[in-house]
Amino acid sequence: MAARYPIIYIRGYAMTESERNETAADPFCGFNVGSTLYRAVPDKTAKPARFIFESPLVRLVTEYQYQHVYQNGADIMDPDWQPPRDEDGNPTVGIPSGSLVIYRYYDDGSTFFGEGKARDIEAYAKGLNDLILKIRSLVCSHVPKGGQQMKEADFRCHLVAHSMGGLVARAFLQNARLGGSEARKCVGKFFTFATPHNGIELLGLNVPHWLTKDEMNTFNREKMAEFLDMKAVSAAFNGRVDLIPESALPSERIFCMVGTNRGDYEVGEGLARAFVGHGSDGLVRIENASLWGVEGQKATQPAATAYAYRSHSGYFGIVNSEEAYQNLVRFLFGDVRVDIWLDVESVRLPADLEQKAGVEALYQFEIRAAPRGKRWFLTRRTAVEDSPACRTHSQLSGADAQQRRIYLSTVFLSKRGKVDQDRKSLAYAMTVAVKVPDYEIERRFWADGHYEGADLFRDTAVIELTPPDDGKSAWDVKYSWASNPDAPMTRPIDFTAAADGKVELSIDFANPNKPGISGKIRLVVRPWS
Structure with missing residues (x-):
């Protein structure tokens, strides 16, 4: 398993004084909340399934032996904090590397510990800087029983943030x-749950710059460009701010967990989700919840992204979900990373439209990836949940090859916690579908030959990776479409001999009919720690 470094949790936006008071009164700022509810289908009239999830903090304590840093009623930033005692009752020095730390930046904004007023995000970012240095000092002064003291040069910590907490972390990293x-x-x-990396929109408009009450303009893109120190980069990308310089933190070390269930977000008795609209978690639009790396004014690669049918918060919220937790621990401690791309080689129109002018269509690409033996998805993007990747017919049939390369998601696989401990392999199934689009001629819907919900392509690929043993360096990989299980593709892959330690696997797919589509699923596989 990868080394255990301190995990710093950073909560999201608390708009009102009462919300800040509630946060200040909670030892873990809400990250201790679990759930028993699972929305298996996007139909609120159907009863949810019972699925017990204890909370991300409980799971990290019980499964990875993390521990919190509160001692004698004090937090590590309190002047009267004392280090914990070891299993023999003796006082220790510092804190262990496997510590959970809550960044309590809203305490001063409560009426209990402060004046009840929110501060700007710049103040929270500076506080995060100080907290990290404090944690480094405590971890590097700790001498574990039977172990070695960590050197400052070797110290690392992981940032795990919900909603606005991700912007606090980005402001610290980028400015x-x-x-x-x-x-x-x-x-x-750096892991984010439902962070509005590209701002928040209500009724299709970005939160205005002048809405300064309770720092609500934090989610305005112009304001974000200021505190993220990216005005020039944002201008080069038409005002986008969902970009992070590789010099601040490499995008391959960032994970964005995106919620797709707007229907269960109940804030304001449902008014928030009504204003934000479809294609959101009820507060943050799906397209605004992920990040891309940039070097100078050129985009590099997307941060790892996964999607869950979860709302921004609440009983069906993304933080208190098995899906998000499993992505978190695999990202932090997993063994293999797989970036999933779909490369389109050709698209074919219906025969009746081949000679027509002004034909356009919107293609929707779906994916669901589930590890073997589990009851949940590592990522879930479907049209009915407003979360597919989309391309137009013009994009897929044009000359720009980049438009035909579609990033779908990233999954991390872990040898820890497999159902069958006798099976050494890591395996998951990946269902990929391309929906038949609504064809238009001169912006008018073409109804002839249209069948709602039909697929241009749908199949499930099963991928199994077996790690090397007996001194070998190559992994054994086997993969096949479920529609043709008797013809699996197998190959050894040696990450140590590959450029950048990455290996690409391709799985061809084709529907030669009219309409039709052909291309390949491209898996970029690398070891992870």
């Missing part, structure tokens, strides 16, 4: 005025 290089280089990995 040199708000975070120093000494603290930034300590960040190992």
Whole structure:
């Protein structure tokens, strides 16, 4: 398993004084909340399934032996905090590397510990900088029983943030005025739940810059470009701010967990989800919840992204979900990373439309990936849940090859916790579908030959990776379409001999009919730690 470094949890936006008070009164700022509810289908009239999830903090404590840092009623940032005692009752020095830390930045904004007013995000980012340096000092002064003291040069911590908490972390990482290089280089990995990386939109409009009450303009893209120190980059990308410089933190060390269930977001008695609209988690639009890396003014690669049918918060919220937790621990401690791309080689129109002018269509690409033996999906993107990847017919039939390369998701696989411990392989099934689009001629729907919900292509690929043993360096990989299980493709892959340690696997797919589509599923596989 990968090394255990401190995990810092950063909660999301608390708009009102009462919400900040509630946060200040909670030792774990809501990250201790679990769930018994699972929405198996996007139909609120159907009863949810019972699925017990204890909470991300409980699971990290019980499964990975993490521990919190509260001691004698004090937090590590309190002047009267004392280090915990070991199993023999003796006082220790510092804190162990496997510590859970809650960044309690809203305490001063409550009436209990402060004046009841929210501060701007710049203040929270500076506080995160100070907290990281404090944790480094405590971890590197700790001498584990029977172990070695960690050197400052080897220290790392992981940031795990919900909603606006992800913007607090980005402000610290991206703006040199708000975070120093000494603290930034300590960040190992960065995981976000439902963070509005490209702002929040209501009724199709970005939250306005002048809406300063309770710092609501934090989610305005112009304001974000200021505190993220990316005005020039944002201008080069038509005002987008869902970009992070590779120099701040490499995009391969970032994971974005995206919610797709707007129907269960009950804030404001459902008014918020009504204003935000379809294609959201009830507050953050799906398209605004992920990140891309940039170098200068050029996009590099997407951060790892997975999708879950979960709302922004609440009983069906994304933080208190098995799906998000499993993606989190696989990202932090997993063994293999698989980036999933779909490359389109050709699309064919219906025969009746081949000679027509002004034909357009919107193709929707779906994916669901589930590890062997589990009852949940690592990622779930479907048209009925407003979360597919989309391309137009013009994009897929044009000359720009980049438009035909579609990033679908990233999954991390782990040898820990397999159902069958006698099976050494890591395996998952990946269902891929391309929906028949609504064809239009001169912007008018073409009804002839249209069947709602039909697929241009649908199949399930089963991928199985067996790690090397007996001193070998190559993994054994086997994969096949479920429609043709008797013809599996097998090959050894040696990550040590591959360029950048990455290996690409391709699975061809084709529907030669009219309409039709052909291409390949491209899996970029690499070891992970």
